[in-house]
Structure formats: C-alpha cells, structure tokens
Amino acid sequence: MAEITELRCVIGGCRFAPDEVEYTCPEHGEAGTLDVLYDYAALSASVDRDALSASQLSNIWRYRALLPVDSGSRVPPAAVGWTPLYEAPRIADQFALPRVWVKDDGANPTGSLKDRASALVLAQALQAEYKIVSAASTGNAAAALAGLGAALPEIDVLIFVPASAPAAKIAQLLVYGALVLLVEGSYDDAFELCMEICQDQGWYIRNTGVNPFTTEGKKTVALEIAEQLDWQVPDVVTVSVGDGSIISGIHKGFQDLAELGWIDRVPRLIGVQAEGSAALADAFAAGLAPEAMARQPANTIADSIAAELPRDRAKALRAVRQTGGAFLTVSDDEILAAIPRLAQLSGVFAEPAAAASFAGLGRALRIGLVDKDETVCLVSTGNGLKDIDGARKSVTGALSVPPEIAAVKTALNEFGVL
Secondary structure (H helix, E strand, O other), X not given: OXXXXXXXXXXXXXXXXXXXXXXXXXXXXXXXXXXXXXXXXXXXXXXXXXXXXXXXXXXXXXXXXXXXXXXXXXXXOOOOOOOOEEEOHHHHHHHOOOOEEEEEHHHOOOOEOHHHHHHHHHHHHHHHOOOEEEEXXXXXXXXXXXXXXXXXXXXXXXXXXXXXXXXXXXXXXXXXXXXXXXXXXXXXXXXXXXXXXXXXXXXXXXXXXXXXXXHHHHOHHHHHHHHHOOOOOOOEEEEEOXXXXXXXXXXXXXXXXXXXXXXXXXXXXXXXXXXXXXXXXXXXXXXXXXXXXXXXXXXXXXXXXXXXXXXXXXXXXXXXXXXXXXXXXXXXXXXXXXXXXXXXXXXXXXXXXHHHHHHHHHHHHHOOOOOOOOXXXXXXXXXXXXXXXXXXXXXXXXXXXXXXXXXHHHHHHHOOOO
C-alpha cells in the first residue's frame, strides 16, 4: 500500500491531511480538485520494479503498492485492468510513424477505462463502510460502478444518467441491478443533481474529478502502458477528453513513475475533444485558467466525451501544459470515420469517444503536433458495443442475398472478390 502523505489542491496548492477533506478543496471549490500524494522516496526504497513486474496478478491490483489500498483490504472481485496493448504496424504505416500502439481499455469487465476509477472508489467505500455509492455519468462510469458494485452486497449503487444516453448503456446499468434515474437534461444537470442528493444524504460520491480516487484508479492505465513497453514509454499519448479525468489519470500515472525513477520521462499528452464539446480545447487555446472556465453547450455523437463544464478541468489543463502537449478538436464526421478505420487497421472496435483518439492523431500529424519520428500510443477508452447505433452510422456495404450460389457470386462480384 502507498501511504498518502497529503491531499493537495491543484489550483491553490492548499494542503490537507488524508482524512481532513473528502472531495475538493474547501477554499477553491469544485474546480479545486485534489492530488493524492505519497512519500515517493520511501516508495522507491521499498518497492522493487522488477519484483512488481514478476507479479502473477493480471489486474490493477498488481500495482497495489502504488495505490492507497491496504494489502489486506477488500476490493471488487472483477478483473479490472491489465488490458491488451497492441502494436499496430498498419496504423504506423498509415501515418508514416516508426511505431504505434493501441491500448484497448474496452477489454475491461464493463467495457471501458472507467472500471479503473470505480474499482478504487469502491475499495475506498468498503474501507469507510459506506452503504450507498452514487455517480452521474453519460453511461460508462455508471456502468463501471454498477457492474463492479453488483458483486458487493453491502453496497447499493445509485446512478444519475441523461435520458439521452445510448440505450445499450442504460440497459447495461439496469442489468447490473443499479437504481437508475434518467435525468431529463444534460450530463452536467445529472452531475449537479447527484452532488446535491449525495451531500444531503451523506452518500459516497464517485463523480469524476470530485472524488480524488478516480484519478488514482485511472492512473493505472499509464502504469500498464509503461510496464507493457518494458518501461520505455512512447513519445506521445493521445486520448479522447470530456470531463478531463482520464487524461489527468494518465498524467498522474506517468508522473508517479517518473518520481520513482522507473521511467526517464513523461510522454507528451494530446487530448482530443469533439468540436461540439470543446471546453478544454477552447480554454487551452485561449490560455484560460481552469477557474475562469464557464459552462458551455455540448453536442456531439461521442456522448462519453460530452461535457459542458469539465469537472477535472484543472488537472486536465495541467496534464497537457506540463507535458508540452496540446488539446485539439475533431468533427463528428471524423469521429465516425475513425471507428471502422481504427478497427480495420488494428482490430480494436471502439465506441465514438474512444475512436476520437485515432481521429485526433491524424489531425495532430496534419498540424505538426506530432513529428514523423515519434512513437505514439493511442488509448481506446471504450468498446464499440457500448454504442452500436454509432457504429452503424459509420459503415455501409452489406448486401442481402437469397440462398443461391449464383446470387452469392453476383454479390461477391460487386465486392470485387470474384
């Protein structure tokens, strides 16, 4: 277990003891999200990198020594993490890059990277003996909490989700047995409702950014990328961004490893937003401070990255600025085109939000944010089956045939096979 030394406000640097505050900085409010910090010198002296790599655990708990979870504490039993990292030579050839990898986090138990955050939050809830854990979500974080929480009989899961969320995601929540409230409004409306009722009732809040352990869970994707590449990190990591918590977690993971001396540098991070939900890209371009950002309309086919006011905006802007990275935007048409292209070049079927990272790499190369001699890791954050309607919109080409060999030959002629 990594013992927490302090919680520190990202905006003002305010410092708190581990049990002094639970969510955000009292002085800087919701924008003042907290870093979970450790004694890195002590960790470096006590945790051996090679011994960790020899672990037989194929989930995030192989990194328990770098997480705030005691070795004897209960954790959700689902096998979260240790998802595949595929080398993608066809993508590398497509973009004339030396090497490209795809981290397929759609392979997690409920189909998204959000399982990592929910695993940490539920571990904390078990330790603190909370009976109800709640989250607002566009679907993936909710499914992660509901799915992982389903195996924990002492915890009930309450979900706030926009009524406009994809039907497959809502169905997933109901199958897991969560109590689901469909909010007739945006994700941000659902977020505010969740915060209000949880604070009124004293329930545990899993919400992105607000709960600092969401970052600690999501950082494990960076730990895995580094270990799976034998601790030789890529030059650039691209990832889609909505609320900002995933890119923040990736930054925290690489930063922790650099503090330990296990990697020699932190990769440059490129956050990809949809043009219709571009609050962080706009703030980055304008040089805005996170506390100066205001809620703005969000409308994109990539529901998982639709956010009017990103809740982990301070950490997300810091992640990009400190690594010399950037935020950029891609259109919904580019996102849809990226779904089959990523699948056909790598075998990874991504939901629209996840495919945005592939579309973003193409845009980054066109505008000179990535050099032709750099190695790149694309993070695919969610499985394509999460939004089958989005996938259907991205492809055409199936031909109906009667059960006759002549008709099959005619169809194959149209495909150019015969």
